[in-house]
Amino acid sequence: MRIVIAEDAAVVREGLVQLLRDRGLEVVASVGDARALLTAVAEHRPDAVVADIRMPPAHRDDGLRAALTLRERYPDLGVLLFSQYVETRYADRLATTGLSGFGYLLKERVVDVADFVDALHRVAAGGTALDPEVVSQLLSARHRHARDGLAALTAREHEVLALMAEGRTNAAIATALDVSQRSVEKHTAGIFTKLGLPRTEEGHRRVLAVLRYLGA
Known part of the structure; x- marks a missing residue:
């Protein structure tokens, strides 16, 4: 080696x-x-x-x-x-x-x-x-970053993320909030950005966003 x-x-x-x-x-x-x-x-x-x-x-x-x-x-x-x-x-x-x-x-x-x-x-x-100490501090840092990201969300973005956590599609979220689907897409993009989620598959980012929401 x-x-x-x-x-x-x-x-x-x-x-x-x-x-x-x-x-x-x-x-x-x-x-x-x-x-x-x-x-x-x-x-x-x-x-x-x-x-x-x-x-x-x-x-x-x-x-x-x-x-x-x-x-x-x-x-x-x-x-x-x-x-x-x-x-x-x-x-x-x-x-x-x-x-x-x-x-x-x-x-x-x-x-x-x-x-x-x-x-x-x-x-x-x-x-x-x-x-083990490295693992502990890395996990603490990730939880802190998640909380900070959630704190930066607007009230509407919190609503969108909560409905996302229920497993609703963008169309279903738009109906529930009485807004356009394009508006939901804009809020969703804002959520991904503030949570620091990478540009991968849309479904993958939705899962990560929900995990952050539930974990925090």
């Missing part, structure tokens, strides 16, 4: 390199910033990357944003985030790209080297390795 490591702390980076090599893994590159991570992956096309979240150049969530870019460019690449923090802003977006080949572990919780190596193997093979 070919690995790229991205960690700005030189001692930690070299320790990870040695740790993985001692266990038979091939570390093809080890870098100290997010830009170098993108370059190394493009050059070596590894099976997986291990990336810290806070790295240069900004020392904020550069590693996390680089991981999101890598997921978009290389869907089959395993990405294992390894950090002291849970950053939900981009981690939630990473999770929504699909949990296959995605891992997020907190450094303080990884006390067994064998567990870390096993998690890396799972991610490289298309599996998932998520710290």
